[in-house]
Amino acid sequence: MTRGQRPAAGVARAATGTDALRSGAWDRLNGAHLYTSAAWLTAFAELGGMTPVSAVSGDGTAGAVGYDARTAGVNPRYTHAWLYEDALLAPVGSFAMLGGCSGYAGHLPHVAGAPAASRREALAAVVDEIRSPVTLLAHLTGEEAAQVVGAELLSGAPAPVLGMVTSELDLTGMREFDDYLGSLTRSSRSTVRADLRRTADAGVDVRVERLADVLEEVAPLLGxxxxxxxxDGSAAGAAGYLHLCLHGDLAAHAFAVVARTQGRAVAFALGYRWHDTVFMRVSGLDYDVAGRTAAYFATYFYTPVRLALEWGCVRVDLGGEALESKTRRGGALVPRWSLSTGASVDRARARAVTAARLADVRAVAGSAVTDGRVAAWQRLHQDLDGPARSTG
Structure with missing residues (x-):
């Protein structure tokens, strides 16, 4: 369908703004994915200046969201320059940023078994509305990236790259904190118990609170x-971001874990209870005290695990960064793949970028990244790439 042509009945129609996300149909498609939920997209639209373009297929089984993005105005980790490094042969000034704008967990909402044609229809409606010759689907799981390529959801041959690696903790079948401890290796159990002793011995008071009640107290720690x-390390800048994180419907799902010594906050973590997952978003620290007392681990790991078990959740999404700490405490590594069409990308160099990032992750996460896992991720890049091409 060309731009300006009236869509036939049952064909996806793109909508700019957040009104189309609020009917409930969007979240039914989106399910457990926080960072493409109506609440998250609305917060970033109303306070973050990120206006979404969304569409749902005519049969109601698939959706897509994107942004008319300018490279200079978005999170660097959602840009071609950051993702592709020297594999990018020419700068990209603007592009259709698809699958979300933050959280490092891109997604195209759909019901299980949604026809590929419906998924293509929804995505094409968003791309057509944005009208950029360059597209970027950032930070997909390997499974979803393979679906995009295998079902040809993007027109053209997307150039893949491993953008980053995140971590999550699988709590399936666990009911109590001791079940979590029992799932760990002996070395990891020793690490966790040592953390818990340090926190207790230091007299750290750890509490779960409403973010709105402690926002001004913990903002300097995030800064x-x-x-x-x-x-930007200012308390004002940190407070502004935290206000975004509890904007509108997000407030009902957000919680803050705050650690204090002698009544003073020394560490905090912001998380969300969303469907069957606890999503950990950001942490704030007094580095000196939090390091001595293991208050970081108390707020970002152990209290969220206890909450997840109490709520019957099956996983804790731990996000990126600090992968060594996360894997030592049971976190599994989740590679996040990015796909682009229309940009000038040297595919051989993109494979080298993926290989270099795998080497970096292995250097940090150690034994959590086995030879077999590296080989599997390299094979996935090759599968996503298809026949070798010099440029995309």
Whole structure:
């Protein structure tokens, strides 16, 4: 369907803004994926300046969301330059950013068994509305990336790359914290027990609270982490981001875990209870005290695990970064793949970028990345790439 042509009955129609996300149909398609939920997309639209373009297929089985994105105005990890590094042969100024804009967990909503034609229809409606010759689907699981390529959901031959690796903790079948401990290796159990002793011996008080009640108290801790990573470390900037994270319907799902010593907050973590998963979003630290007392692990790992078990959740999404700490405490590694069409990408170099990132992850996560796992991820890149091409 060309732009400006009236869609036939039953054909996906693209909508700009958040009104189309609020009927409930979007979230029924989206399911357990927090970062493409109506609540998350609405918060980033209303407070983050990210206006979504969405569509649902005519048969109601598949959806898609995207953004008319400018490289200079989005999270760097959602840009071609960051993802493809020297495999990108020419700069990309604007593009259709598909599958979400944050959270490093891209997704195209659909029901189980949705026809490939319906998924193509919804995605094409969004791409046609944005009208950019360059598309980017960032941070998909390997399974979903394979679906996109295998069902040819994107027109053209997408150039793949391993963008990053995140971590999640599988709690399936577990009821109590001791079940979690029992699932770990002996070395990991020793690590966890040592953390718990350090926190107890230091007299750290750990509580679960409403983020709105502690936002101003914990914002400087988030600012400290942001400054540590070279970003804006101001308490005001951190508070602004936390306000976004509890905007609108997100507030009902958000919780804060706060660790205090002598009444002073020294660590906190923000999480969400969403369907069957606890999503951990950000942490804030007084690096000196949190390091000595293991307060970071108390707030970001162990209390969320206890909450997930109490709520009957089956996983904790631990996000990216600090992979060594996460794998030592039972986290499994989840590679996140990105696909692009229309950009000038050297596919051989993109494979080298993937190989280099795998080497980096292995250097950090150690034994959690076996030879077999590296080989499997390299094979997946080859499968996503298809026949070798010099450029895309």
């Amino acid at each position: 400290s982490v942001q400054a540590h990573h070279g970003h």
